[in-house]
Amino acid sequence: MASSILAAALLLAPVLGAPAPQVTIPASFGPDSQVSASVQPSTSGYRVEVLVNGYTSATYHGPYTGTPTTIGAVPGPTTLAASIPPQPLNPTATYYNTEGVPLNPMPAPFTPAGGLGTNGSLPRYMVNSDFDFESIALGLYQEWIELDLFHDGLARFTDEQFTAAGLGPEARSLIEFMANQETGHATLLTNMLGERAPKQCVYNYPYTTVREWVDFMQRLTRFGESGVWGFINHLDSREVGQLLAQSIATEARQQQIFRQMSGLTPMDVWFENGWPQSWSWTMLAPYVSYCPENTTRLAWQNFPTLHILNNANINRYSPNDTAQDGSETVGPRIADPSRSNITTGSCENLNVTGYGCGPAVAHNKSEPLSFPGKKILFQWEAPGSAVGPNNSYVTSTSAGAPKFVGWSQQLNLTYSPLTVTGNNSGYTYQPEGYVYDNDGIINGTMAVMLTDLDLYVTPFNTSMLNPHIVALGLYQAG
Known part of the structure; x- marks a missing residue:
C-alpha cells in the first residue's frame, strides 16, 4: 500500500517542478483504513489522489522542500506612489432625495434612473482590469484550497474519529457536498479569468484531530468570505461581481456550518466584515506548499x-x-x-x-x-x-x-x-x-x-x- 502511494507521488514531481516528496500514510488514517492511490488528469496537468475510506485526498500535505526560482509578489510595470493619500468626497457623490419619490426621468417603465450595467448592453462575464484579475485570482487560490481541505479531513480521519467528535455520516456527507460546491466555484472563477487562471496546488495543513480540522475550516472560510466582501464592490466588472456574490453567499453558509460543528454560535455578529486582498493572502499563503510550474502569481x-x-x-x-x-x-x-x-x-x-x-x-x-x-x-x-x-x-x-x-x-x-x-x-x-x-x-x-x-x-x-x-x-x- 505504501509503495503504491510513493509511486504516485513520484509522478507528481514533474508537474510541481520540485523534488518528489517522501510520502507515508499519516497515522491518523488508522491501521484499518482502506487506502489506494491514483493519478488523475486535472486543470493543472495531473493530480495525485489517495482514496481513503471512500473519500479522496491529495497524497502529500507537507512543507515545500525545494529552492524557489521566483521571489516576491508579481510586480507591475511601475508603482506610482508609496501610498494613496486620503481625498475628499467624490465630486459626483451629490444625490440626496428629500422627496421620497423618483427625481429624474425613468429610462423605462418601473425603472428608476441610475444604476450601473442597466443600459441594455450585453453583459461580459470577464475581468476588466488588473485589479479585477488579481482579485479574482486570489479568490481562485481560496477556492482551490477549500476544495482540497474539505476532502482531506474526510479522507484523513476514520469513521470512529468522526463519531467521537460528534459528527456522524450525515455531517460528513454535508462536508462532501460543500467540497463539491468548491468545484463549481473554482470552475466559475477560472472561466472569468481565462487561460492564465491559477491552478490547484499542494497544501500543508496544521490539524491532527477532527475538531482541529473543523476549527481550521471555520477560520479559513472566514478570511475567504471576508476577503471577497472587501473587494467585490471595487471590481471594475459589475458582471464578475454579480457571479462572485452568488458564490460567496454559499461561502458564508459554509463558515456558519463549520462554526456549528465546532460548537460555536453560528451567527455571532450583526454585520460581516470585509478585508483587503493583502490580508486574505497573508492568511492563506502559509498553507500553500507547492504549486505547478508557471502557476500565475499574485500581486x-x-x-x-x-x-x-x-x-x-x-x-x-x-x-x-x-x-x-x-x-x-x-x-x-x-x-x-x-x-x-x-x-x-x-x-x-x-x-x-x-x-x-x-x-x-x-x-x-x-x-x-x-x-x-x-x-x-x-x-x-x-x-x-x-x-x-x-x-x-x-x-x-x-x-x-x-x-x-x-x-x-x-x-x-x-x-x-x-x-x-x-x-x-x-x-x-x-x-x-x-x-x-x-x-x-x-x-x-x-x-x-x-x-x-x-x-x-x-x-x-x-x-x-x-x-x-x-x-x-x-x-x-x-
Missing part, C-alpha cells in the same frame, strides 16, 4: 505574522483559561486552530448547558470566548520570511514602529494602544463598545493588526491602512 502583499499568545481555546469550557505562551495553538501560522488534545478543562464531551462545545445548531456560552478589558498578549515576526507557494513570497511592511492595535470587525475599525514590552512583543486590552444598540463591537473570528498610525478608515477604504500595518493576526472572539 498582493504578505504581512508579517502577529501571534496572539493567549487566543481563546474553543475546546475549553473556560475558553480564556489558556496558556499565556501560545502553546494552545497547534502551530505558528496565522490561522492555525486551537489545540484540542488538552488534558484538563475540555468541553468536547461535556453535556452541560453553557459549557459543552460539541456540534450543535447553537450554543449559549456561560463564559464568552473573550471580553472587553481582556489583556491580549502579542508577539510578532520581523519582515523577510519566505511564505506561500514554493516559499517564493516574502513578508514585508512599510510601516514604522508599532503603536496601535487595529481591530477590524463589523462596520468598524477600532484602535487600542499597544504597550511594547520587549523585542517584538507587547500587549493591549480588548476594547469595549457597540455598533448599534447592544451589538458588541468585537466578536467572531476577526482580523487584528499592529499599526504605526490610528488612521481613520471605513469599510469601503480599509486598504488605505495597508502601508501602516506592521503585522497581521487572526483573533478568536466568539
Whole structure:
C-alpha cells in the first residue's frame, strides 16, 4: 500500500517542478483504513489522489522542500506612489432625495434612473482590469484550497474519529457536498479569468484531530468570505461581481456550518466584515506548499505574522483559561486552530448547558470566548520570511514602529494602544463598545493588526491602512 502511494507521488514531481516528496500514510488514517492511490488528469496537468475510506485526498500535505526560482509578489510595470493619500468626497457623490419619490426621468417603465450595467448592453462575464484579475485570482487560490481541505479531513480521519467528535455520516456527507460546491466555484472563477487562471496546488495543513480540522475550516472560510466582501464592490466588472456574490453567499453558509460543528454560535455578529486582498493572502499563503510550474502569481502583499499568545481555546469550557505562551495553538501560522488534545478543562464531551462545545445548531456560552478589558498578549515576526507557494513570497511592511492595535470587525475599525514590552512583543486590552444598540463591537473570528498610525478608515477604504500595518493576526472572539 505504501509503495503504491510513493509511486504516485513520484509522478507528481514533474508537474510541481520540485523534488518528489517522501510520502507515508499519516497515522491518523488508522491501521484499518482502506487506502489506494491514483493519478488523475486535472486543470493543472495531473493530480495525485489517495482514496481513503471512500473519500479522496491529495497524497502529500507537507512543507515545500525545494529552492524557489521566483521571489516576491508579481510586480507591475511601475508603482506610482508609496501610498494613496486620503481625498475628499467624490465630486459626483451629490444625490440626496428629500422627496421620497423618483427625481429624474425613468429610462423605462418601473425603472428608476441610475444604476450601473442597466443600459441594455450585453453583459461580459470577464475581468476588466488588473485589479479585477488579481482579485479574482486570489479568490481562485481560496477556492482551490477549500476544495482540497474539505476532502482531506474526510479522507484523513476514520469513521470512529468522526463519531467521537460528534459528527456522524450525515455531517460528513454535508462536508462532501460543500467540497463539491468548491468545484463549481473554482470552475466559475477560472472561466472569468481565462487561460492564465491559477491552478490547484499542494497544501500543508496544521490539524491532527477532527475538531482541529473543523476549527481550521471555520477560520479559513472566514478570511475567504471576508476577503471577497472587501473587494467585490471595487471590481471594475459589475458582471464578475454579480457571479462572485452568488458564490460567496454559499461561502458564508459554509463558515456558519463549520462554526456549528465546532460548537460555536453560528451567527455571532450583526454585520460581516470585509478585508483587503493583502490580508486574505497573508492568511492563506502559509498553507500553500507547492504549486505547478508557471502557476500565475499574485500581486498582493504578505504581512508579517502577529501571534496572539493567549487566543481563546474553543475546546475549553473556560475558553480564556489558556496558556499565556501560545502553546494552545497547534502551530505558528496565522490561522492555525486551537489545540484540542488538552488534558484538563475540555468541553468536547461535556453535556452541560453553557459549557459543552460539541456540534450543535447553537450554543449559549456561560463564559464568552473573550471580553472587553481582556489583556491580549502579542508577539510578532520581523519582515523577510519566505511564505506561500514554493516559499517564493516574502513578508514585508512599510510601516514604522508599532503603536496601535487595529481591530477590524463589523462596520468598524477600532484602535487600542499597544504597550511594547520587549523585542517584538507587547500587549493591549480588548476594547469595549457597540455598533448599534447592544451589538458588541468585537466578536467572531476577526482580523487584528499592529499599526504605526490610528488612521481613520471605513469599510469601503480599509486598504488605505495597508502601508501602516506592521503585522497581521487572526483573533478568536466568539
